[in-house]
Amino acid sequence: MNMEPVKRNILLNPGPATTTDSVKLAQVVPDICPREAEFGAVMREVSDGLLRVVHAPSDTYEAVLFCGSGTLAMDVCVNSLVPTGKKLLVLDNGAYSSRAADIARAYAMDVIDAKLPVDCPVHLDEAEKLLEADAAHDIAVVYTTHQETGTGILNPVRELAALVHAHGALFIVDTTSTLAMRPIDIVRDGIDFCMASSQKGIQGVTGLAFIIGRKDIIEASKDYPVRSYYCNLYQQYDYFRKNGQMHFTPPVQVLYAARQALKEYFAEGEAAKWQRHTETMTAIHDGLAALGFREVIPRESQAGLVAAVAYPDDPNWSFERVHDTCYAQGFTIYPGKMQGKGTFRLCALGAITKNDIEAFFRVLRGVLDDLGVAVPVHYEIEAS
Structure with missing residues (x-):
């Protein structure tokens, strides 16, 4: 069968990301039962590659794979890593950290949802006050996001890690929208557990979620409450360790795509990939300013x-x-998440370059002209 060329869309939304044709086509493989040792080797290759992405030593860290989206990875970490009688502190400065607190409430867990300003990073002094107030040492786990994807804010993960560990707590970081883009060194940055999904930074396709974290804590968590039958970290880790398989049916073709995406990540290189994302983001800033x-x-x-x-x-x-007209011309933009404020987002994720961004702004300028929107665009209140 001759395949038509795959139409290339430029996704400027925060995921799924634009993929290469080689990643898409990696899913076209012979059918295989996922209980075969051959497929177990594919999953082991993906897990080992994910450890390499965050520079995690394989003797003390593991990458645990699940079938699902990024929210499933959040669910796994929240429900699996808090011991009986202990609390979860969420440093909540955006929609995605709020989601972690919502997950904890759904399991009737004891959660401190520390609502912080959504327009700035978590302040270290605010985090320290919250931890200092924990005189009974009830807070076992602190959760934050690396990048709050709704706004693009970067939280000071390494500095927060030092505070968290000084108070004897475990540190979970949602790296869904940074892993394999911004360089992460899980040991240097003081991260006990991080997470992402295949359709984000590794530039795979949707359907694979993964948690990267300390083996000693995963093994200790076997004695924690089992709050979810499907989304339990220890059970998935232990089943793969013993059997070389996911506990439940994996997303087979998605894993082949993830393996190819990781090959392309390492071929491009961590520094070069971050430089490409930086150049893409600079083109976004420049186009918006113009x-x-x-x-x-x-x-x-x-x-x-x-x-x-x-x-x-x-x-x-x-x-x-604006969205619909840009979409018709192959460019996808996305609304913001700023609690009622009118915003949209442009994201430098995926297999895109500054040339793609320059092409997008030519389209956007034409759309604004067609709608009769004045350029440069107007704001009633000047920025402070």
Whole structure:
């Protein structure tokens, strides 16, 4: 069968990300029972590659694979790593850390949802106050996001890790929108557990979630409450260790794509890939500035992968119409998550380059002209 060329869309949403054709086509493989040793070797190759991405030593860390999205990885960490009678502290400065607190509440866990400003990184002094208030040492786990994807804010993970560990707690970091893009060294950065999914930084396809964390804590967690039958970290880890298989049916073709995506990650190289994302993000900043758009998060607080952009104060502006017209021309943009504020996001994720961004802004300028939106765009209140 002759295959038609795959149409290339530029996804400027925060995931799934634009993939290469070689990753897409890696899914076209002979059918295989996922209980075969041959497929177990594929999963082991993916797990080992994920450890390499975050520089995790294989004698003390493990990458545990699940079938699901990034939210499933969050669920696994939240429900599996808090001992009986202990509390989870969520440093909540955005939609995705809020989701972690929601997961804990869904399991009726004892969670401290520390609501912090959504327009700036977590302040170390605020985190320290929360930990100092824990006189009874009830907080066993502290959870934060690396990049709050709804805004693009970068939280100071390494500094927070030092505080958390000084208070004897475990540190979980949601790296869903940074892993395999911003360089991460799990030991140097003081991260006990991190997570992501295949459709983000490794540039695979949707359906594989993974948790990377300390083996000693995973093994200790066998004595913690089993709050979920499907999403239990120790059970999945132990089953793979004993059998070389996922406990339940894996996303077979997705794993072949993930293996190919990791090969391409290592071929490009950590530093070169981050440089490409940086150049892509610079092109986003430049394109927004040229049209007069206002970014709502100061550049110094951004992770360098997501720009949250304020809607202009123009009666002709319509995000829906801008989205639909850009989408029809192969560019996907996405609304923001800033608690009622009118924003959209442009993201430097996936297999895209600054040339793709320059092409997008030519399309966006044409859309604004067609809608009658004044350029440079207008805001009633000047930025402070």
